[in-house]
Each structure stands twice: as structure tokens, then as C-alpha cells.
Amino acid sequence: MPAEPKLSHTTAMILRAVDAGHSYGLSIMEVTGLPSGTVYPALRRLERDGLIRSQWERQSIADAELRPPRKYYRVTRPGREVLEAALERYPLLAKLLPMKEAEDA
Amino acid sequence: MSVVCRFLLRFASLLVPRESRGEWLAEWRGELWHVRRHALAFCLGAFRDAAWWRREAGSFPSERHLWPRSAWRCLLLLALLALASVGYAWRYHIVLVMGADGSLAAEHPVFTALAPALLALLLLRVGTPLALGEYPNGRDAPPAFARARRWIYLVAKIALLMPIVYCGTLDLSSLVGAGRIQAHALIVAYVLAFRWALRDQRQRCPVCLGLLTNPARIGMASQMFLDWYGTELICARGHGLLHVPEIPTSCYATQRWTYLDPSWKSLF
Numbered sequence: 168m169p170a171e172p173k174l175s176h177t178t179a180m181i182l183r184a185v186d187a188g189h190s191y192g193l194s195i196m197e198v199t200g201l202p203s204g205t206v207y208p209a210l211r212r213l214e215r216d217g218l219i220r221s222q223w224e225r226q227s228i229a230d231a232e233l234r235p236p237r238k239y240y241r242v243t244r245p246g247r248e249v250l251e252a253a254l255e256r257y258p259l260l261a262k263l264l265p266m267k268e269a270e271d272a
Numbered sequence: 273m274s275v276v277c278r279f280l281l282r283f284a285s286l287l288v289p290r291e292s293r294g295e296w297l298a299e300w301r302g303e304l305w306h307v308r309r310h311a312l313a314f315c316l317g318a319f320r321d322a323a324w325w326r327r328e329a330g331s332f333p334s335e336r337h338l339w340p341r342s343a344w345r346c347l348l349l350l351a352l353l354a355l356a357s358v359g360y361a362w363r364y365h366i367v368l369v370m371g372a373d374g375s376l377a378a379e380h381p382v383f384t385a386l387a388p389a390l391l392a393l394l395l396l397r398v399g400t401p402l403a404l405g406e407y408p409n410g411r412d413a414p415p416a417f418a419r420a421r422r423w424i425y426l427v428a429k430i431a432l433l434m435p436i437v438y439c440g441t442l443d444l445s446s447l448v449g450a451g452r453i454q455a456h457a458l459i460v461a462y463v464l465a466f467r468w469a470l471r472d473q474r475q476r477c478p479v480c481l482g483l484l485t486n487p488a489r490i491g492m493a494s495q496m497f498l499d500w501y502g503t504e505l506i507c508a509r510g511h512g513l514l515h516v517p518e519i520p521t522s523c524y525a526t527q528r529w530t531y532l533d534p535s536w537k538s539l540f
Contacts, residue, residue, distance in 0.1 A: 193303050196314075203317025208324040215328070235302040 176260075177201065179253035181209045182242065183260045185219055186250055188267030190239040198264060210240060218246030277304055280315040287322035289329040296325060341508075343425050343481035346472070350432040354439075361439035385438045388455060392462030400467060405514070405527035407478050412531035414479045414511075422478050426469065433465045474527060475514075477507035484514055500524055510536050 174182065184195045196206050213219045219240045229236035242250065254261050281300050288296045300318050307314050340346045396402070413419070441458045475484050484505035491501030502518040512531045517524040 191303065192299075193306050193314075203314045204320035205317070207317065207321040211321070211324055211328070229302075234305050235298065237302045237306075238299045 173256075174249065174253045176257055177205065178209050178213065179250070179257050180260055180264065181206060182213055182218060182246060182250050182253065183264045185210075185213075185240050186242045186247065186266075187264045189264075190241065191237050192240075213246070214240070217243060218249055219243060274311075277311050277315045280312075281318055284315075284318040284322040287319070288325045292325060292329075296322070341483040343476065347425070347428055347432065350429065350436065354432045354435045357439035357443060358435050361442045385434065388458045389434060389437075389462050392459050392466060395459065396463050396466050399463070400470070401526070402470065403526045404470065404474055405529060407529045408531070410531065412533050414531075418479055422473075422476075422481065425476075425481055426473050429469050429472070430466070433469060434462075437461045437465045475505070477509070477511050478529060479511040479531075480507065480509050482508060484508075490515075507532075510539060 180199050181195055181201070184198050187198075189195045189198050192203065192206055192210060195201070195210075196203055199206070210219065210221075214221055220243050221238050221240050223238055224236040226236055278301070281297060281304065285293050285297045285300075300315075300321075304311065304314065340349060407413070407419075438458065441461050445457065476482065477484060485508050486506050488504050489502075490504050491499065500515065500517060502524075503516045505514045505516070507513075510532055512529055514527055514529050515524075516527040520526065
């Protein structure tokens with residue numbers, strides 16, 4: 168059985184941000200306060216490890232808003248399991264980054 | 273600003289492997305469109321991301337991979353560089369070296385090469401420790417000849433670096449249109465060259481002079497109290513281990529070598 172990856176605090180924070188509904192890089196930067204040079208490589212690593220999955224926005228949506236398409240990230244099932252373990256290790260992350268829906272409500 | 277940012281992204285994309293470059297650039301451009309403040313700082317992060325892609329693709333060789341592991345190959349490469357730089361300088365800058373106006377360079381060309389080197393050594397002593405580390409003289413230590421070989425290698429390396437630096441600076445100064453050799457550039461180049469020579473010497477096995485491999489971090493500062501932490505490197509031929517402290521302390525001021533006795537041979 169493969170060992171469960173242990174995330175650093177920063178990576179766990181980024182994974183939590185994606186799980187909380189911040190699904191693109193700039194939004195994650197804004198909510199975590201981390202620079203782009205930290206957020207994007209961390210997203211690559213998480214995707215490489217299968218903890219998140221990326222998907223391009225449909226071109227028609229971007230065209231309708233007269234802007235280039237964005238790449239969105241979602242947490243996978245293994246990613247959620249790893250995140251739960253990380254939240255036990257870093258319990259303040261859940262309070263620091265509440266779910267987006269709850270925040271909006 | 274937009275043009276500068278787009279240029280930076282394009283420039284950073286050159287680091288990304290060709291097959292992923294288009295998608296990488298599209299993502300960064302897509303995000304840049306939404307950035308309202310600190311766009312330049314945002315784009316500078318792209319270089320780190322692009323470097324990650326390059327490393328991940330396995331095509332980002334480090335200095336350790338590029339430089340020859342064997343001491344003799346290292347000397348051969350330095351000798352070729354010295355030959356090329358001296359040959360180029362001799363062919364194109366002989367008038368500059370000898371001096372057409374009866375200057376100091378005309379009368380004492382060796383002095384003009386050696387004086388900045390001596391000054392660089394003094395500056396080097398101020399800025400960086402010159403100690404090469406602690407190598408015990410126990411029963412596992414190599415014979416005197418093998419130990420002398422290490423010093424011969426250091427001297428040969430520095431002897432080859434001097435013409436490379438002197439003639440290389442001469443060649444470069446002519447390429448950038450500086451005309452005569454610039455003394456301050458020569459001193460800086462000597463300091464950098466000597467620093468490299470010491471660094472290379474510290475990372476070599478004292479027995480076979482091969483570059484040490486497999487760096488492994490031992491301990492963490494936050495979890496250690498009055499104990500050693502730093503990096504360990506090993507000789508690929510099994511001659512010993514090098515312990516490099518992360519922060520020099522009174523009990524571990526410099527790197528320390530441990531010779532492995534013959535019982536370890538079966539592992540290598």
C-alpha cells in the first residue's frame with residue numbers, strides 16, 4: 168500500500184483553498200496571500216500526485232465574456248482524503264479558509 | 273506594463289518543455305487578464321513555475337551533473353579552457369597585454385596578472401572561510417602520497433584557473449569594447465574563481481578525488497538541541513562520508529570527513 172503523502176503547511180493550505188471553492192490560481196493567491204511563484208508550482212505538484220484535477224473552461228464561455236479561458240482546479244477523491252489527514256495535522260486551516268459557499272451565505 | 277508582462281511570460285515560457293509550453297502560456301495569460309494590481313510581481317512568479325516544469329521534465333541539469341566527476345577530467349577541461357583563452361588572447365590582444373605606450377603592463381606582464389590574484393586572495397579571506405574541513409589522520413586514513421595528491425590537485429586547479437581568468441577577462445573586456453583589461457573586473461573574477469576552486473575541493477573525496485554524491489539532509493534545526501544537523505555526502509566508491517554542518521557551531525565549526533573502513537566495501 169503506498170504511503171499517504173504528507174503535505175507541508177503551505178501545500179495543505181493551497182489544497183484546502185481549492186477544496187473551499189477557490190478553483191483558479193489567482194483566487195488561491197488572493198485568499199491565501201501566497202505569491203504566484205509558490206501557488207502555481209504547488210498546484211502542479213498536487214496535480215502530478217493526483218490530489219487535484221485541472222480542467223479548461225469552455226471557450227464559448229470565455230468568448231462570451233471577451234476574455235481568455237481559465238484553467239480550473241478541483242480536488243479529487245484521494246486529494247480529499249489527504250486533505251482530511253492534513254486538517255487533523257493543521258486544524259486552524261479549516262477556520263482560516265472556510266468553504267466558499269458558507270462564506271458567501 | 274501589459275507589454276512588459278507579456279514579454280516576461282513569453283521569456284519564462286522558454287524554460288517550459290516545448291510540448292507543454294502552449295498550455296502553460298495560455299494558463300498564465302488567462303490569469304494575467306484578471307490581475308489588476310502587482311502584475312509585474314505576478315509575472316515574475318512565472319519563472320519559478322516554469323523552472324518547476326523544466327525540473328519535472330528531467331531536463332534541468334544542475335551544476336553537479338554538468339561538471340566532470342573525475343578530478344583528472346576536471347583538470348583536462350580546465351587545461352582546454354586555459355589553452356583556448358590564452359590562445360585567443362595571444363592571437364588578438366598581444367598588443368594590449370604588452371602595452372604599446374610603455375605602461376606597467378609592458379614592463380611586467382606577469383606582475384599585472386599576479387597582483388590582482390594576490391589582492392583577490394586577501395579579499396577572499398575576508399569574505400569566506402578558507403578552511404577545507406577536518407580530515408582525521410586515523411588508521412583508516414590514506415597514505416601520505418594520496419593525501420598529497422589532494423593538495424597537488426588544488427594547486428593544479430588554481431594554476432589553471434589563473435590564465436583562464438586573466439586571459440578570459442582580457443577577451444571579455446575587448447568583446448564589450450572596454451579596450452584595456454579592467455583591474456576591478458579581474459579581481460572580482462579571481463575571487464569568484466578561487467571561491468569555486470575551494471568549493472569544488474570541499475566536495476571531493478580526499479582519497480579518489482571524485483565528486484561526492486547522494487546529499488542527504490540529517491536532522492532539522494527546529495528538532496535538534498545541542499546536536500549536529502546538516503547534510504551528509506558519500507563517496508560513490510565507498511571511501512567515506514562528509515558531514516557538512518548547516519550552521520557552523522563551536523563544536524562543529526567546519527565540515528568533517530569520516531573514513532569508512534574496509535568492512536563497508538561489500539556495499540559499494
